Amino acid sequence: MAKKKTAFVCNECGADFPKWQGQCPACGAWNTLQEFVVDPAMPKSRSAERSGFSGQLSEVRQLNEIALEDSPRISAGMDELDRVLGGGLVPGSAILLGGHPGAGKSTLLLQVLCRLADREKCFYITGEESLAQVAMRADRLKLPKEKLRLAAETDVEQILELARKEQPRLLVVDSIQVMYLAGLQSAPGSVSQVREGAAALTRFAKQTGTVLLLVGHVTKDGTLAGPKVLEHMIDCSLMLEGSADARFRTLRGLKNRFGAVNELGVFAMTGEGLKEVKNPSAIFLNRADDIAPGSLVTVVWEGTRPLLVELQALVDASHFGNPRRVCVGLEANRLAMLLAVLHRHGGIQVGDQDVFANVVGGVKVAETAADLALVLAIVSSFRDRPLGRDLVVFGEIGLSGEIRPVPQGQERLYEAVKHGFKRAIIPKANKPRQLPDGVEVIAVSTLAEALEQL
The missing domain is CATH 3.30.230.10 (Ribosomal Protein S5; domain 2)
Structure with missing residues (x-):
């Protein structure tokens, strides 16, 4: 039986080392190295299947020969959210939405998908709640429920199979910290599971042109849980700020490859979900x-x-x-x-x-x-x-x-x-x-x- 290989990954910079150290030699941060279970070597056919390699090399072309296809953005139906995203959702992009518990991450995404389901095919994966709980929230928020497809699943490979079958334009995974890959021995939420699970989902979004929205938990100091390399995999990182007892929520863009950074959107938490604040200064x-x-x-x-x-x-x-x-x-x-x-x-x-x-x-x-x-x-x-x-x-x-x-x-x-x-x-x-x-x-x-x- 093959011996399990482990490495230690820094949560701040993403560097990995063969043994644990109190201080990361790459960035100098203390107590940031966590154990990472290395996936044992796979057969070439299985490795190619997982990476999406079809057996043919990619085509090499000149930069000026590449035609810029008109890929219109998908409006989220909320002007404040579109502003933070840089004008809307970009097909094939991976978006990470973080925030404290009770900030309204799941509520915001459920509102967006229920309203977009009339004109776009949307798929909602819930890993922390049951389907009945999601339906109860949609009913309480008085959202249209006829067109939205959803499933309760935490296995990443099963999620990818369902997504290939449904072929959605928008895919929401709530949340990345509870998803797991069966090939890894570590528990869900660990560095290895979060890292590999996000990589597999992002690869699927790039290959199929699907808009991927990942929900991420926040640690006690207000940063996204998981390795820092997770922020390098995705295209856009959003942070929904606001305590559970506060009326207003602010949505800030921390990273955006398709728009301005540090854009701010303001929402008010009401009995019918998050409402846009058109004039925040007031x-x-x-x-x-x-x-x-x-x-x-x-x-x-x-x-x-x-x-x-x-x-x-x-x-x-x-x-x-x-x-x-x-x-x-x-x-x-x-x-x-x-x-x-x-x-x-x-x-x-x-x-x-x-x-x-x-x-x-x-x-x-x-x-x-x-x-x-x-x-x-x-x-x-x-x-x-x-x-x-x-x-x-x-x-x-x-x-x-x-x-x-x-x-x-x-x-x-x-x-x-x-x-x-x-x-x-x-x-x-x-x-x-x-x-x-x-x-x-x-x-x-x-x-x-x-x-x-x-």
Whole structure:
């Protein structure tokens, strides 16, 4: 009997090694190597059958001789989802949808397939729920159930046989962590099963032009479970964010070979499933009538559109020797840097104060265009003076106190004017030649100048 061969795969970079080590030599990450069962050598005929090799070599052609076939995208029936995908579903693509338990991954895909089943052949594979449970959810969401085909299966080879028989245009596998290949000895959800199962399904999608949608679980730190190489196999990686008790969900594109990255779609969880939010800025700007000190609105750029969000800052006297710096939706290291710039170039010392910063609505702001708004919100809370309801601020702050321009500055300004803002503090390089009507634009070049304008 052949001895079982094992290797150890890094979850961060996908490198494999013959023995376990505490640190990955390739990427330097700690405690990321997991055991991977190597499939024993197969006969040549079986190996060719699994890989789809027909016995003939592939044709070699010149790049300029290849005709670009018109392969239209398939609309998912939701504008927000189509926006994140880059315009719709691409035939032959593999899409990975991740998210925390209760975020609405299965609900979103069931809504899409039930609505697309009228014009496209769709096939839904459920591995975590029974067919009756899926039918109960569709009935609760009041979805059309006449055309959708579904099956409860966890064996990847059986799924491929069913898919070849059904020949769908869209195939959903929920979820990849419970699927298994009978030829591997490891348990479902292990590195080897996830890796090989996703590879087999992706190979089928590429060969047949089927749109493959995989559901993936998320670990405690918010990353997709399984080896990092899984993200290299697929064409598009989406993350559905939002806690189970929150009303709104955000769908963000982390990787997309057919569209823009970091595109954002917003959905509202209702009794009839996920509903699109056409104007996300309106829900994030649901502010109180009396604006408290430390509250300020900025404009961030998400993918291909501007988004207005409210930043809140709270500065309070510290009762301990080490003042706290707490961020929710912002980067903590950048907050510490901005506080140093505020002290050096703004003359305001908050080193003995606790500073708390928050982005309203659960949005995560990663770009530097929110620097100026965050600093002014901190000053507003420290001085206990509100900044006004009609003020919007954006701009990047450098270490020397200069206000740097941000991309799409004119589009951000017009988005703020569309929502009724009357005053704006922006970088001088972003000031448009023709100002929009009904808005006072204050262009600043340094942090000290911005503080003087307040």
